[in-house]
Amino acid sequence: MEIITKFLEKNGLVFAFLVVGLIIYLSGIISEKLTNKKIPGSAIAIIAGLVLAYMGGIYSGGEKGISDIKIFSGFASMGGSMLRDFAIVSTAMGASFLVMKRTGWVGALSLFLGIILSFLGGVIVALIWGYTDAISLTTIGAGACTYIVGPVTGAAIGASSDVIALSIAAGVVKAVVVTIGTPFIAKYIGLNNPYTAMVFGGLMGTTSGVTAGLAATDPKLVPYGALTATFYTGLGCLSCPSILFLIMKLFFV
């Protein structure tokens, strides 16, 4: 037994390929037999991934889901930002430059609107929960953008560590909600064409949520959503600790 665990730890990435292959195979069967293909297999596989992440977190007490369990440590490489971004870039092969150019300015508008709306949403929730100081409100609002914007903003303006932790949690919740929710709401918001996908990516911003959600909805839409979403975290890190914080200081202490 020990030989096997040691071997799997050492060959983590290859073992992760095997496990993910099995997850996708089983998800395909579930999709066909239990949901009559109404829920796409990839959506089920991604949700299964989230469930595994939760169980891994509970079991190991760590922060990186299932990859904190030693024999599954290869998930960290396979699902890490390097391979993820590499694969996202490759999806651009089938994308149309013309569509991107035409939707360009609406995409940019959706980015700014997405940051402001998410920020406001986070601030309103924080207000309801009794936070009244500009620093905490701004940090939680920034966390509502993405789980990177939150801690970057909080560190820049000097928020307390529990507020920063809260902002990260809010960002992770957002990523999870977008991942799971996208295939289900796609029909109702007309998310079936590259133009809407670009607007969607800009408004939601969370790269992991947007790209996973679109992958589960229609893989053809991934490059368009990813193109706008990739600017979101940077713009959020730019605007939250600066102009949005200054605006908050006008209204709160």
Place this chain on the structure above:
Amino acid sequence: MIIYGVAILAFCYVVGQIFGEFLGKIIGVEANVGGVGFAMLLLILLNDWLNKKGYLDKNTENGIQFWSQMYIPIVVAMSATQNVKVAISSGLIALFAGIVPVIICIVAIPFLAKLSKNTQLD
């Protein structure tokens, strides 16, 4: 050859990401600004150019296609490494601060999508 495709993809990735890093530095944020986006645009342009020159054969293209087929498996692995526990256990405020913005933005989508469709007609 397959490796040419992978190398072309890697070239776009490296150039785009480094550009994103510098852009972040220039505007003074601790994040990569649009690196993936620049890499994607570069790949589209390069692919177009190589196609016109006739430099792309099936195998070279397969080197890039492989990775776009691996995209969903990679996303599954990514979701299995998210900090889902903290998302669920941080209490209602984190839950609401994550969900409310999503709902607000969903409401804004049809409005913005209309704008982009109108541009299409021009």
